[in-house]
Amino acid sequence: MNPAGYDRLQSQVIPGYASLARLSVALLAASPLAAQAGAEVLVAGCGTGAELVEAVAQRPDWRIAALDPNAEMLQEARQRLGENQQLHWHQSTVEQLLDQPGSSGRFAGALSVLVLQSLPDDGSKLAFLTALARSLQPGAQLLLVDLMQTSLPSLDQQIDAAWRGFQRASGLNDPASHGLHPIGRARLTSLVNAAGFGDPAQVFQALGFEGFVLQRLS
DSSP states (O other): OOOHHHHHHHHHTTTTTTHHHHHHHHHHSSTTTTSSSSSSEEEOOOTTHHHHHHHHHHTOEEEEEEOOSOOOOOHHHHHHHOOOEEEEEEOOOOHHHHTTTTTTOOOOEEEEEEEESSSTTHHHHHHHHHHHHEEEEEEEEEEEEEOOOOOOOHHHHHHHHHHHHHOOOOOOSOOOOSSSOOBBHHHHHHHHHHTTBBOOOOEEEEEEEEEEEEEEEO
């Protein structure tokens, strides 16, 4: 699937998708460390490059490590962005990136948009978050956007029905919600604290999709 087709599908599935990349980059660009000129930033799970397009547009001074373990996704992102000296490509997981010398404590900020939801809560989520925390400078921030479980179980059925209705109204004939592993706010807080972050601060919500600012502890 080409990048335009992928983004179109995501916009049919995810309320507010068109604003996610722009909002996430804008929030990270305003954070204390990533606001500095020439900051080095990690985009974990860059997919077909939506966040990269925004990062290059909003912060042409950033040095960006664009990471994705999927070779096809990474190739689509590279074709979409073209040659750009501020982008450094890595077909890798965050955990594998940390094996490279100088990667620990390297980045002034990071973005992880719609990645954690795909990992099962069997240690994989914690490993991912821990690797992200270790990759950041103390005090640096991570912008995390993910599908979450509602904190009000009485609304579960209504929110699920609304999500499916949103997808159908957006032109998707076969609404999808399978293959993901959402967790609740309390579980997220427990995981990010164990990984080395402070408590998550919510900055975005559209139905079950929520965005958080996380700061690495000193």
